[in-house]
Amino acid sequence: MDFVILSLVMLAIGIYGLLTNRQLLKVFISVELIATAATLNFVMLASSMGVGLGQAFLILAFSTDTAVSGVILALLVIVSKKYGTSDMGKIIQMLKDKGESEDEVQ
């Protein structure tokens, strides 16, 4: 059993989700998974070495993670209010259609 590999697998799953999902909420979940993987690696390594410092650094990691979550959620709310959907594919299509109609007017 190796926590480095466990957190590496978690990181890989998170990055894959970040690259393939188009729902903004799923992107948020991917970011959470990546943050969890990083924290897991850090805490378990420190804990297995008997150093309390790893847990102390956890405070900083969680604060950063929470701040990132807040920013992503704020973006999600703004985008959903503006476009009526949180699907990035649909938003990009809407923007393309809007650009084409503006070109036709000109």
Place this chain on the structure above:
Amino acid sequence: MIFEILAVGLIISAVLALFLDEVIYAVAALSATFFFTALIYLANNAIFAAVFQIAVGVGTLAILFLSGEMLGDKPTKEASPKRTGALIGAGAVLSLPAIFLSVSGSTGTTSNLDFGDALWNVRGLDVVLQAIVILTVALGIAIVLYEKRKKGGQ
């Protein structure tokens, strides 16, 4: 043995959180991920980390449930048990490297620094600074709301 079970649960719940179509189910799976992470911390005597993980996880999940229900798009296709089973199987397969592989290397020198010393002697400044930042933000929000109320009254 307990670590292996927790690792399998962690990876399966992470895979389900990402690939379930229904947002609410995905958030429920993410809550399982946080729970398994906290259990892994607990099993490795990192009690503070486990408690903090649960505390932060509960807050994040509450907001995620609300925003998922309000802002998430409804899935176009129905969730099938076959797909869920396939996702669980994929998660179990993905957790195999963590169980059977190992990164060899020396653990380095162990330190006698315990958690209390580490927190207050090394990270004490961080904790105080974060408290100041949170207090400043709270005061700012209070002042903005007060000014808004004052303008509304006039």
